[in-house]
Amino acid sequence: MLMDIQAELHTLQDKIQLALKLAEQSQTTAEVGAYQDQGLSVSVRQGEVDKVEFTRNHGFGITVYRGNSKGSASTSDFSDAAIERAVQAALDIAHYTAPDECAGLAEPEHMAQQILDLDLYHPWDLTPQKAITMAQACEASGLSQMNIKSSDGAQVGSSNSVRAYGNSHGLLVAYPQSRHGISCALIAAQDDKMERGGWSFSHRVADKLQDGAYVGLKAAERATRKLGSRAIPTGEFPVMYAPEIAGGLLGHFIGAISGGSLYRHSSFLENSLGQQVFPDWMTIYEQPHLLQGPASAPVDGDGLATYSKSFVEQGALSSYVLGTYAARKLGMNSTANAGGVRNLRCTATHSLEDLLGIMGTGLLVTDVMGQGVNLVTGHYSRGAAGFWVENGVIQFPVSEVTVAANMRDIFLNLRGVGEDVDARGNVQVGSILIDAMMVAGK
Template sequence: MSDQIESLTHALLDAARKAGAEAADALAVSETALGIDMRGGALEQAERAESVELGLRVMVGPRQACVSASDTRPETLAEMAARAVAMAREAPEDPTVGLAGLDEVARDPDIAALELADPAPEPDPAALEEDARRAEAAAAAVRGVSQVDVASAGYERRRTHLAATNGFSGGYTRTRRSLSCVAISGTGTDMERDWNAESRTFQTDLPDAAEIGRIAGERTVARAGARRPKTGAYPVLYDERIAGSLIGHLLSAVNGTAIVRGASWARDLMGQAVLPAGLSLIEEPHRPRILGSRPFDAEGLPTSRRALVEDGLLAGWILDLGTARKLGLHSSANANRGLTAPPAPAAGNVTLTPGDKSRDALLAEMGTGLLVTSMIGSTINPTTGDYSRGASGFWVENGEIAYPVNECTVAGSLPEMLRRIVPANDARHHLSRRVPSLLVEGLTLAGE
């Protein structure tokens, strides 16, 4: 299959040249996916999907267009190319459109060192069903769980190949094994739910199914009897499960697309403080066995480790070729791309400098406040950084968890929040975003 999708990308490029394209790149994706859902001790759903999909981007002068298909016949490739070229000729001009130079693209990357694909055979559906069944049973066995909403097990194997008329050609295979469980406590209007989920590149790295289910059940039971917290200004501790969302807002603010449009509160902050002194945010695209790792980006540029924030100061934007050219800069090799649209910048693996204290130690320091374990909805002004999100979690008094809370809103100024975060030391190292629990002082809570 690897040779097949590589051949398809080159066939697409040949068709694009014949149709009149001056430059082009082609993306081919071959995917196998299995999924099992269990509910009430019975198999609810079993799915298997296999597909080969193609994406073609063509350039005619300063214009470009994208088309996609799931039909690999030669006549379809020719039709794709003809339509793409016709569309490109009618597209608006963009002087920043264009491929990377041949001297810029990745050459002989060490893909094997990244361990992106598990060499083990595809799991048997019966093995996935057994994992989901064990997770469901473990959650149901937790005292106080009234039902298990669903337990799911899945497997994906995805082969991607990118080729372009500038001479670049490269691809790799990625695998993903996942298991999740959602449990419910109480009945009627007193119902509460929580979940647990894990995914790994290698099957052998996935935690035990029963452990995943047990944690889902215990989290759910801990939420029983939740009520609204007090209204006022209090410290908020973002649990490690959702702390990455705060850093995600920062990544959105330094994304080249937002900077080019002038629609970011961070647009004038290069070289200025966006995090507390001593904290850095490092992009690490070459971490082995991590879902966000990759040897090159969606424009064929080699990826490398770099600082987005260094010692609290903003050090770099997240750029692809297009946004870099608009800003008069060089791409940071952050191009991401689907089959139906041109590349756009997106961050991969990032690591925030950890603190030296545990989450419990930060709870003790905060005294009275809110521990957030779940967030609902989002009202964030990307230009000003005004922040308001629905939240649930646990009220903390005298440094200890007092009772579960829900139906509250956490509000503040995102730039100010980020400049005063205090990280714990509990980041999970298998995640693409390694972000520990984060304590933020002085946020506004709207509760009862």
């Protein structure tokens, strides 16, 4: 059953206007966020239906400012009485919080003036039976492959939502969006060894999903290629991150240049604005207005209009990632990034084959494990699995190794970025080749 989008939009707008009116009556400024989600998710395992789940969730949150004192409250009850209680709770909390000169709404002149339509809403009239059939076909495709012995399941899902934001400056934004996906996880076995591999794909438009049979085959290929792993020597080698995990490296970089890390003095890139942090061929940028983009949004979490920008230009750090509060703490201007970056991209320099040739002998990492990332010092150390490469040719799978370096050195010593971009998520990047990292083998 599809959402009545117009009815949901009107409901959220009415509740936000009610909350803002109540806050105004108490001589406070306020900002309100609300959402309504509805979705269908189906999973199968070994051909049998494992779960059929219909979800409908909503939420409402308000933050009020008594001068520079802040109070926040939330509720999942959309009745007028519950909204009134939430507003009163936020007002009561603001009586007790210490003043913070950086707290408060963004300045009125900075509010978004035009709300772009980014083509984010494409409903899919998905029935449970159709979803079951698709998931079963996806899983069967993978199970038909050699060495695939079992399945961790296949899933098909669809969700629609409405997001709304309003504040005391008169801004009220509400828009719908959709997300549809298919995934599969399989187990490969050889002798007494078993390996798990999976694949998933999502899009705002159902017709643009990857074919279920392809997803199943991709999951099977990713599981079977891990079989027969061998030990490798410990030493310093070139390391390449495959596209599906390379985005994590850029994610760590974004974390290090984000306002919260900077004003808390917990980033190894503090005071690096304008400095060379990548090779001079590298540009890293966001495109929040991509039509149907996975993370596109017309406004940020403070109500400022989003815009395209570079964070790195010709290798130099050109911008931090700032919302209004962090910008005030740092004595700077917001970059309209409250809530994070949206549709992050970077320079591509080589084909995958060329990158492997440049690498020569080293480690191609396809999986990372553990939490060994320290943004304060820049130290990076994580468990890894992947493939050993010699003379630019993949030789055999590798598991149970550790890769380590300092992230400042990792970023400065990039050799290239592949054109084999993984286009499935917010951070879209190809393979990343690092000149050298310490690799600890068995």
